[in-house]
Amino acid sequence: MLGLAATSARLRAAASSLMLGYDTYSIRAWNWKAPRHLEFAASLKLDAIQISSLGDFESLEPAYLQSIRDQARAANLLVDAGTGCICPSARAYRSKEDPAAHLRRALEAAKLVGARTLRCYLGDSADRYDATPIEQHMEDTIKVFRAAKSAAESTGVKIALENHSGDLQAWEARTIVEESGKSFVGACLDTGNPIWCAEHPEVTMEVLGPVTVTTHARDTALFPHPSGCAAHWTALGDGCVNFRRIVDLHMKLCPAAPMHLEIITGRPPRIVPYLEDSFWTGFPKARASELARFVALVKQGSPLMKPMIIADVSGQRPPEYAEALKAQQKIDLERSLEYAKKTLGAGVNSKG
Numbered sequence: 001m002l003g004l005a006a007t008s009a010r011l012r013a014a015a016s017s018l019m020l021g022y023d024t025y026s027i028r029a030w031n032w033k034a035p036r037h038l039e040f041a042a043s044l045k046l047d048a049i050q051i052s053s054l055g056d057f058e059s060l061e062p063a064y065l066q067s068i069r070d071q072a073r074a075a076n077l078l079v080d081a082g083t084g085c086i087c088p089s090a091r092a093y094r095s096k097e098d099p100a101a102h103l104r105r106a107l108e109a110a111k112l113v114g115a116r117t118l119r120c121y122l123g124d125s126a127d128r129y130d131a132t133p134i135e136q137h138m139e140d141t142i143k144v145f146r147a148a149k150s151a152a153e154s155t156g157v158k159i160a161l162e163n164h165s166g167d168l169q170a171w172e173a174r175t176i177v178e179e180s181g182k183s184f185v186g187a188c189l190d191t192g193n194p195i196w197c198a199e200h201p202e203v204t205m206e207v208l209g210p211v212t213v214t215t216h217a218r219d220t221a222l223f224p225h226p227s228g229c230a231a232h233w234t235a236l237g238d239g240c241v242n243f244r245r246i247v248d249l250h251m252k253l254c255p256a257a258p259m260h261l262e263i264i265t266g267r268p269p270r271i272v273p274y275l276e277d278s279f280w281t282g283f284p285k286a287r288a289s290e291l292a293r294f295v296a297l298v299k300q301g302s303p304l305m306k307p308m309i310i311a312d313v314s315g316q317r318p319p320e321y322a323e324a325l326k327a328q329q330k331i332d333l334e335r336s337l338e339y340a341k342k343t344l345g346a347g348v349n350s351k352g
Contacts, residue, residue, distance in 0.1 A: 017345060017346065017347065017348050017351065018247065018250060018251060018255065018258070018259045018344075018345075018346040018347070018348075019047035019048050019078060019257075019258040019259065019346075019347075019348055020046055020047050020048070020258065020259055020261075020337065020340055020341065020346040020347035020348070020349075020350070021041065021046050021047055021048030021049045021050060021077075021078070021080075021258045021259070021260045021261070022041065022046065022049060022050070022260055022261045022262070022263070022333060022337065023049075023050040023052045023082075023216055023260045023261065023262035024037050024049070024050065024051055024052050024053070024056050025052045025053075025262055025264070026261060026262055026263045026264070026329065026332075026333045027326075027329045027330055027333055028329070029322070029325055029326040029329050030326055030329070030330070032056075033056055033057065033058050034051050034056050034057050034058070034068050034113075035058075035068065035071060037049060037051065037056065038068070038071050038072055038075055038077060039075075041075070041077055042075035042076075042077065044334070044337060045347070045349045045350050046077065046337070046347070046349060046350075047076075047077070047078060047258060047347060047348045047349045048077060048078040048079070048080065048258035048260065049072070049077055049078075049079060049080070049260075050079075050080040050081070050082060050119065050214060050216075050258075050260045050262075051068075051079065051080070051081050051082060051113070051115075052082035052119065052262075053082055053083065053084065054082075054083055054106060054109060057109070057113075060105075060109055062112055065109055065112035065113050066112055066113075068112075068113045068114075069112065069113045069114035072113070072114060073114065076349070078116065078258060079113055079114050079115045079116070080115055080116055080117045080118075080119065080160070080214045080258065080260065081106070081109065081110035081113060081115035081117065081118045081119070081157070082118060082119035082120070082188075083102070083103070083106040083118060083119070083120050084120065084121065085120070085121055085122070085123055086099045086102065086103050086120045086121070086122075086141065086144050087099065087122045087123055087127075087137050087140050087141045087144065088140055088144070089132050089136060089137050089140045090122055090123030090124075090127050090137055090140075090167075091123055091124070091126050091127055091130065092121075092123045092124055092127075093123070099144045100143075100144045100147035100148050103118075103120065103144060103145075103147075103148040103151070103159070104148050104151040106118055106120070107148065107151045107152055107155045107157050107159070108151065108155060110155065110157045111155035111156065111157050115157055116157065116158065116213070116214075117157060117158045117159075117160040117186065117188070117213045117214045118157050118158070118159055118160060119160045119162055119188040119214060120159065120160070120161065120162065120188075121161065121162040121163075121164035121165075121167065121188075122137055122138070122141050122161070122164065122167045122168060122176075123137060123164070123165075123167045124164060124165040124166060124167050125165060125166030125167060125196055125197075125282070127167055128166065128167065128282030128283065129281065129282045134167075134168075134172070134282075137167075138168075138172060138175065138176055141161070141176055141180075142176055142179050142180050145159055145161075145176075145180035145181070145184075145185050146180060146181070149181065149184055152184040152185075153183075153184055158184060158185065158186050158213050159180075159184060159185045159186070160185075160186050160187060160188035160213050160214045161173055161176055161177060161185060161186070161187055161188060162187075162188040162189075162190055162193075162216070163187070163188075163189065163190050163193050163194065163197075163204065163208065164190065164193055165193055165196060166193060166196030166197050168197070169194070169197045169199050169283070169286065169290075170194065170199060170203060170204040170206075170207035170208045171207055171287070173187055173208060174187070174207055174208055174211055177211045178211070182211060186211050186212060186213035186214075187208045187211045187212045187213065188212075188213070188214045188215065188216065189204060189205065189208045189209065189212040189214075189215045189216070189254070189257075190204075190215070190216040190218070190262070191204065191205070191215075191216065191217050191218055191219075191220075191241065191246060192216065192218035192219075192220055192233050192262070192264065193216075195220050195222060195231045195272060196270070196272060197283065198228070198272055198274040198279075198283070198286070198291055198294050199290060199294055200290065200293040200294045200296075200297050201220075201241050201246060202242070202245060202246065202249065202293070203290050203293055203294075205246060205249040205250065205253065206249065206253075209249055209250070209252070209253025209254050210253055210254070212253065212254035212257050213254070213256075213257055214257050214258060214260065215250070215254075215257050215258065215259055215260055216260055216261075216262035217236065217243075217246070217259050217260065217261050217262065217340075218233055218236070218261070218262050218263060218264060219233065219234045219235065219236045219237060219238055219239030219240075219241050219243065219336075220232070220233055220234065220239045220240060220241055221233075221234050221238065221239045221240055221269075221301065221302070221303055221304040222239075222240055222272075222297070222298055222301040223240075223298065223301045223302050223303045224298055224299065224301075225271055225272075226275075227271055227272075227273035227274075227275055227276055228271065228272050228273045228274035228275045228276070228279070228298075229271075229272050229274070229298040229301070230269040230270065230271050230272070230303075231269060231270060231272060232267055232268060232269040232270060232304065233263075233264045233265060233267060234265060234304055234306075234308075235263055235265060235332040235333075235335055235336045235339070236261060236263065236335075236336035236339045236340060237336070237339040237343065238304060238306060239304070240297065240300065240301035240302065241297075243343075243344055244343075244344065247259075247344045247345070247346065259340065259346050261333065261336050261337060261340060263329075263332050263333045263336045265308055265328060265329065265332045266308065266309055266310055266311035266325055266328060266329070267310065267311065268310050269303075274291070274294075274295075308328070309321075309324050309325055309328050311325050
């Protein structure tokens with residue numbers, strides 16, 4: 001009961017300040033499991049954590065998962081859980097397990113760790129350009145969600161669909177949520193992924209905010225390129241996204257959803273070729289008014305003018321390089337959390 005009371009108090013406190021946490025993928029190079037992440041989050045006086053993968057648990061045995069729940073409650077941390085692709089027609093779904101069965105199993109695990117939500121996703125940008133129309137992928141995802149409805153309702157864990165890596169524009173993700181059923185499905189709103197759909201993160205907040213139950217917050221440096229724009233993700237405050245506006249929208253539209261920082265640095269700039277006809281074959285129903293806002297953001301943007309170690313390179317890398325990447329992930333997460341607290345005013349726990 002103490003854990004439930006603490007969670008209720010935290011949700012009430014969120015009415016005046018966003019709960020602040022991080023997604024465990026932010027420091028993936030450290031290969032920590034859930035107990036170590038909980039210790040780290042508690043040491044930083046965070047309010048929440050998103051354990052983004054079932055692989056972050058050392059076991060899926062009930063006794064172990066309940067020990068994670070107890071550790072989180074003792075640290076007064078609200079927990080969100082996660083899994084991966086659940087769309088059977090998407091390129092990213094490679095499991096032999098029935099996706100609805102996997103989703104039900106993940107929901108049961110999420111319940112045992114005391115999670116409020118379970119993040120999952122349809123696929124990635126490749127699913128917009130394969131032989132299967134995106135509408136079919138969307139329908140397949142809705143079918144999986146509906147097949148897992150009883151498990152979501154019995155566990156009390158809400159399915160949270162992420163707008164993931166260029167797979168869905170905000171209006172499409174919201175369509176899936178609403179057609180599946182808002183009583184048991186919501187959104188995991190990501191502010192970094194809309195860039196690959198030529199969508200302004202503020203549009204994403206405005207459209208998905210009302211159905212959002214958890215989030216990924218990430219900044220992006222983007223700038224004009226002959227094919228459209230180039231962009232890469234940065235620590236919070238280093239990019240071109242107006243996070244004061246993002247926080248204002250977050251507080252207005254989904255204040256009970258924690259702001260989980262999913263900081264992904266160390267990747268080279270990626271081209272978004274929205275000035276080429278081939279790009280739009282994947283987005284035949286894109287909305288001109290939303291594109292106009294994205295183009296305005298690009299024109300206001302600029303490249304990242306700070307050093308960054310790039311992880312996605314081919315060939316052998318010396319051990320020192322791997323250690324530097326680990327250090328960068330941790331440093332960039334910690335300074336992003338500080339920016340969120342001191343500049344954006346996020347974090348209930350940090351205010352005592």
